[in-house]
Amino acid sequence: MASRHCQLNKHLFILGITDSPLCRACMEADETPTYVLLRCRGVAEQRAAYLGSPASLPEALGDLGGLLSFWSELV
Numbered sequence: 001m002a003s004r005h006c007q008l009n010k011h012l013f014i015l016g017i018t019d020s021p022l023c024r025a026c027m028e029a030d031e032t033p034t035y036v037l038l039r040c041r042g043v044a045e046q047r048a049a050y051l052g053s054p055a056s057l058p059e060a061l062g063d064l065g066g067l068l069s070f071w072s073e074l075v
């Protein structure tokens, strides 16, 4: 499970803060940064608006302004 150390909601789930490790936007998979930034269909519209279509996590993270705007739409 070492590769799953940086999940967001999952971590909160472990801490007992949320009911589920699933992505809050689509409830289809664990809410990891990679999943939300690259694959989640629940935030596809916001992601396209702020980040375009990043092919990889480093690419998504490279646009810090877009990333922050995108993230602020989600929380």
Ligand SMILES: [Zn+2]
Pocket: 023, 024, 025, 026, 027, 028, 029, 036, 040, 041, 042, 043
């Ligand atoms: Zn999702």
